[in-house]
Amino acid sequence: MKRIIIFSLLLASLQLYAQQDPMYGQYIFNNAIINPAQAGVQELNQVGILSRRQWLGMDGAPTTNTVFVNARLPKNLGIAGGIYNDRIGPVRDLTLQADLASHIQINDDWTFSGGVRLMASNLSVNLSALQTTQNGDPNFNTDFRTGTYLNAGLGVLFYSDKIFIGGSIPRLFAKDISDGNSVITRYQGHFYLYGGTSLKVNEDFTFTPSLLFKRVSNAPIQYDINLVLDYKDVLDFGPMFRANDAIGFLAGYKITSQIYAGYMYEYPINDMKLATRQTHELSLRMLWQSSQKKRIKSPRYFL
Numbered sequence: 001m002k003r004i005i006i007f008s009l010l011l012a013s014l015q016l017y018a019q020q021d022p023m024y025g026q027y028i029f030n031n032a033i034i035n036p037a038q039a040g041v042q043e044l045n046q047v048g049i050l051s052r053r054q055w056l057g058m059d060g061a062p063t064t065n066t067v068f069v070n071a072r073l074p075k076n077l078g079i080a081g082g083i084y085n086d087r088i089g090p091v092r093d094l095t096l097q098a099d100l101a102s103h104i105q106i107n108d109d110w111t112f113s114g115g116v117r118l119m120a121s122n123l124s125v126n127l128s129a130l131q132t133t134q135n136g137d138p139n140f141n142t143d144f145r146t147g148t149y150l151n152a153g154l155g156v157l158f159y160s161d162k163i164f165i166g167g168s169i170p171r172l173f174a175k176d177i178s179d180g181n182s183v184i185t186r187y188q189g190h191f192y193l194y195g196g197t198s199l200k201v202n203e204d205f206t207f208t209p210s211l212l213f214k215r216v217s218n219a220p221i222q223y224d225i226n227l228v229l230d231y232k233d234v235l236d237f238g239p240m241f242r243a244n245d246a247i248g249f250l251a252g253y254k255i256t257s258q259i260y261a262g263y264m265y266e267y268p269i270n271d272m273k274l275a276t277r278q279t280h281e282l283s284l285r286m287l288w289q290s291s292q293k294k295r296i297k298s299p300r301y302f303l
Contacts, residue, residue: 027212030283032070032080034192034212035168036099036115037155040078040292045071046260048285055268056278060089072292076103078113095121101155109160117153117170122146149175151187165195174217191215196226206230226250236262244270246279260285 030050032038047069055061068082080099086092101115124145155168168191175187196210212224222245228238236252248266255261266279 030066030068030070030285031166032068032099033066033082034170034194035155035157035166036080036117036153036170037101037113037157037166037168038078039070039080039099039101039113039115040072040103041101041113041157041159042070043290044287045290046285046287048283050281050283052279052281054266054279055272055276056280058276061276062086062088072290074292076105077101078103078115090126091123092126093121093123095119097153099153106158111159113157113159115155115157115168117155119151119153119171120148121151122148146175151175162199163195163197167191167193188217188219201229204232206233220244240264240266242266246270248279258287260287 027033030048031041048067050064050066050068052064053061054063063086065085066082068080070078070080072078078099078101080101082095082097084093084095084097086095097117097119099115099117101113104112104114106112122145152172153168153170154172155166155170157164157166159165169189170192171187171189174189192212192214194210194212196208199207199209201207206229208226208228208230210226210228212226214222214224223243225241226238227240228236228250230236234254237249239247239249241247246266246268248264250262250264252260252262262281262283262285264281266281267273267277268279
């Protein structure tokens with residue numbers, strides 16, 4: 001049991017150090033997660049929920065639950081927001097974020113979007129709730145909370161009806177997490193750079209390859225590759241690859257014109273495969289037509 005506890009704490013430390021921002025495979029379905037400039041870009045407004053269960057079957061494995069919204073506003077503006085609840089071992093992180101983006105028509109083919117983000121977070125570590133083999137262990141009898149702290153983010157996006165290029169820093173300012181006496185870890189700023197294209201194969205199929213790079217201080221660059229094939233704007237399917245982390249596939253189905261469901265499965269290709277082979281992610285979105293029309297249709301990437 002003590003080995004499980006120690007391993008859970010180790011996972012928590014690694015998650016806070018290397019991941020920190022919520023990890024999603026389906027950022028392709030809810031791209032405002034990584035870039036505030038995505039607010040209001042989609043053809044349809046949307047509100048949805050997303051749940052991720054990472055390394056299923058392991059005590060203290062990461063879980064993330066999200067509620068999000070993304071919509072257009074008058075005067076070429078877009079708004080997005082989300083509530084993110086992350087858990088790993090004894091660590092709980094609750095974040096609220098709000099995004100505002102402005103869309104500028106560059107020419108007949110290209111649109112620029114610039115976005116800003118405000119966010120409030122509260123992190124707690126409940127060590128006293130852990131089961132230990134030694135009653136009254138001083139290493140596990142203290143809980144602590146950061147209290148509410150604020151942060152901000154920025155992002156840009158260039159897109160036509162076939163190509164998209166975006167970059168963002170969702171969390172601008174580093175934040176030290178301490179127990180009152182010493183710094184335990186630090187929230188680092190993340191940088192995302194991504195892009196791709198939407199290719200019409202024939203009347204029924206559209207192929208959308210995309211590539212995302214993620215950079216965080218004191219950690220190697222991570223990149224994701226997604227290859228999504230769409231059938232008649234109803235069914236999406238394709239493989240994914242995350243360097244030194246996982247392979248898998250994602251699927252999406254438009255149940256009705258207003259309801260879209262997404263699923264992703266990941267199989268670890270690092271040392272985690274010795275302990276688990278299960279990561280699942282589910283999402284459900286409600287879509288509705290925006291009253292704010294745009295001259296350039298966003299590429300099929302923005303699912």
